[in-house]
Amino acid sequence: MAENSISPNTEALTVAAVARRLGVAPATLRTWDRRYGLGPSEHSTGEHRRYNNHDLARLTLMRKLVIAGVSPAEAAQRALSFDGQSSAELISTSLSKDVEVREELVETLIRAARAYDRNFIEELLRAELSARGITNTWNEVIVPLLILIGDEWAESGTGIETEHLVSEIIKRLLQEENKSVQNPINARPVLLACIGEEMHSLALYALGAALSERNIAIQFLGARTPIEAISAVVKRSAPPAIFLWAQLGKNGDPAVIGELPAIRPAPRIVLGGPGWKYSDKKSAVLVDDLLEAVEEIMRAVGA
Numbered sequence: 145m146a147e148n149s150i151s152p153n154t155e156a157l158t159v160a161a162v163a164r165r166l167g168v169a170p171a172t173l174r175t176w177d178r179r180y181g182l183g184p185s186e187h188s189t190g191e192h193r194r195y196n197n198h199d200l201a202r203l204t205l206m207r208k209l210v211i212a213g214v215s216p217a218e219a220a221q222r223a224l225s226f227d228g229q230s231s232a233e234l235i236s237t238s239l240s241k242d243v244e245v246r247e248e249l250v251e252t253l254i255r256a257a258r259a260y261d262r263n264f265i266e267e268l269l270r271a272e273l274s275a276r277g278i279t280n281t282w283n284e285v286i287v288p289l290l291i292l293i294g295d296e297w298a299e300s301g302t303g304i305e306t307e308h309l310v311s312e313i314i315k316r317l318l319q320e321e322n323k324s325v326q327n328p329i330n331a332r333p334v335l336l337a338c339i340g341e342e343m344h345s346l347a348l349y350a351l352g353a354a355l356s357e358r359n360i361a362i363q364f365l366g367a368r369t370p371i372e373a374i375s376a377v378v379k380r381s382a383p384p385a386i387f388l389w390a391q392l393g394k395n396g397d398p399a400v401i402g403e404l405p406a407i408r409p410a411p412r413i414v415l416g417g418p419g420w421k422y423s424d425k426k427s428a429v430l431v432d433d434l435l436e437a438v439e440e441i442m443r444a445v446g447a
Contacts, residue, residue: 156194167243180220321353328361330445337365340395385444390419412444
């Protein structure tokens with residue numbers, strides 16, 4: 145007789161299936177299982193263990209936190225304590241976006257990073273950005289790469305210089321892609337900023353580059369932008385959309401949304417990062433990943 149048999153309404157997902165949905169390498173899932181206990185819950189006698197919906201929700205949260213810059217150990221602790229109340233919302237975004245991780249390329253980049261081969265890393269990433277575009281490269285290569293680097297750092301306690309090297313290269317390449325848009329489709333630029341004291345801005349650079357790729361003009365305020373500065377720009381430029389990034393909960397205070405000046409037409413406010421609470425969506429749209437952020441902003445500018 146099966147132990148913890150899977151109910152009809154619960155999915156039973158393999159490691160490979162979950163890896164595709166999250167955009168991580170299967171080896172990453174096995175590491176998270178071994179090191180943090182974030183493994184599959186379901187098990188039937190004589191069969192491999194399978195991930196259920198709650199497992200997927202916890203892993204989705206884990207991935208978001210790690211890529212936002214939270215240490216893997218802290219991210220795992222928060223994922224393990226996840227109460228499941230938002231699991232339907234978390235799962236809905238991950239089910240429809242299977243990502244084929246470019247595992248061979250990611251492994252090549254990891255080896256180059258360990259060897260501190262800056263030129264080779266830059267050459268590979270530049271070629272990938274040119275061939276596959278910003279969003280695909282971010283999802284298929286950059287996110288899995290950053291997660292693996294974070295896992296290695298967590299396991300060995302060394303490698304911070306590798307993480308800094310790779311992050312600096314990625315940031316510079318994304319800045320190059322985030323070029324001035326000629327004849328943009330939006331008359332007024334979209335505003336991008338890290339709210340409060342938020343320092344982690346890599347995802348913001350990726351969004352800026354992805355919007356530039358789609359001929360959408362942006363105004364980039366970057367890290368550690370006080371709400372007063374954001375409000376001043378909103379009054380002057382009346383952006384069609386405002387994207388605010390928060391990794392830490394202390395920065396993702398929904399009260400700051402009410403401090404933005406009321407202008408007409410009202411901009412679409414888009415929130416990104418694990419610092420925002422899932423329940424705080426009354427006056428803004430909370431997005432789960434790069435593609436969703438791009439889609440929300442494209443709707444705001446009428447694209």
